[in-house]
Amino acid sequence: MTKSPFRPDDAPDASVLDMHRTLIRTLERRGLLRAGLTLGSLVMLTGCDVKRPEAVEEALLAISNLNDRVQALLFDANKLAPTYPASMILRPPKFxxxxxxxxxxxxxxxxxxxxxxxxxxxxxxxxxxxxQALPQRSIVIKHICVEGWSYIGGWTGVPLRTFLERTGADLRAKYVAFQTADNYPSSIDMAAALHPQTVLALQYGGQPLADPFGFPVRLRTAVKLGYKNPKWITAIEVTNTYPGGFWESKGFPWFAGM
Amino acid sequence: MKKERSPKDRRLHPLAIRVMHWINAAAMMVMITSGWGIYNDDVIINGLHFPGYLRLGEWAAWSVNWHFAGMWFFGINGLIYLTYGVATGRLRERLLPIRPRDVVKTVVETLHFKIAHEDLTVYNAVQKLLYILVILASINQALTGLALWKPVQFSSLVSLFGGFQSVRVFHFAGMVVIVGFVIVHVLLAVLVPKTIWAMLAGGPRLEKRRSPQGASK
Structure with missing residues (x-):
């Protein structure tokens, strides 16, 4: 078996990012805009500030944070992702x-x-x-990885909206966070969680999920990139505190909306 | 020391154009080299990988962050450039008309190593074609980029290009066109260094326009 291309050659030390994350998350939007317009930040964008690469990373994360807000504004809760006939489902799905x-x-x-x-x-x-006793929904949607590859998959499960409503979750909260059996914490915004094409998937192609694909329950949402779909879910939390995620702590954008 | 210039005194490259040119140059370099970092994780042409010294970003996550930061500079600067170019008539004045016989003439001259550049204010037909090509390629990059970034919100854009994977191919092809342009552009600029100076200082003064501003209706 070849190494997963999703894994970086050598994982960078994420502690630096975690150290600055609170600071970055509390930056004011106006401050970001103002900072983004200075000549200094322009110079950083050209990569000239080689003496302080962490300053470059901070600037990039600040813009990434701004991008997350822009994406939330662009998100249309009623816009459905394209769906496909069941005959186009890839079996088995991509691991x-x-x-x-x-x-x-x-x-x-x-x-x-x-x-x-x-x-x-x-x-x-x-x-x-x-x-399994809750109402189920089947969707045949495209899985798009941040790397560029994609495939069509057919998922059946409980709409996350249904689940959140049944359990009396605060639907005005900001985040829905997930813990998994493979130590892959993840989180999405509430708007994406309530989207009709976001399900707690129990089946793939009409069969119970196979082990490599998240049995017994995984998240499948048509409005996020692949890495926002945690498998082997063990816990769900609704919160207003930014929960982050596995790849997000290593530098990838958090919102990752499609 | 310099004599006061009247506001109607036009330079080949007005200040706004020069500023936008260099912002675009930096933004394009960021977009191209960070794009190569993203490309490597799922190649479009088997066997084609971009080596580390050509990539911006330590690994894919940082290439993605560079790309999504650079896109604002590339996109907004490009939008202002096109608006400016259309509103002032500059694009039309510099790049049109292109006559087929002029193209043939320029190609023949170039093949005889006659690259006439005494007058920087007149672009030859091939130059005009190349500038139009790179503008079209840039528009292609913005549209396909938008489709790749938001394939659900802009799903109609995705289907216009024939699906997600073919959007990627268009985005890649646009990069190839732009990189090809940049190589020729930089090579010729180095061969005729006064063009570089013109893009920094403004270049020669232009004659008064034959028709008033906004000749285009």
């Missing part, structure tokens, strides 16, 4: 993670429980049977 498929640790569906946290009224844990 991708930050490790090889041989390192997948299957989750036992019989003992698996979905924990809830944060701004949710009823935090009773859910079993797989509980989820």
């Amino acid at each position: 991708n993670a930050y490790y090889d498929v041989t390192d997948v640790k299957p989750v036992n569906g019989a003992t698996w429980k979905l924990e809830l946290g944060g701004l949710i009224q009823n935090k009773r844990p859910w079993t797989l049977q509980d989820l």
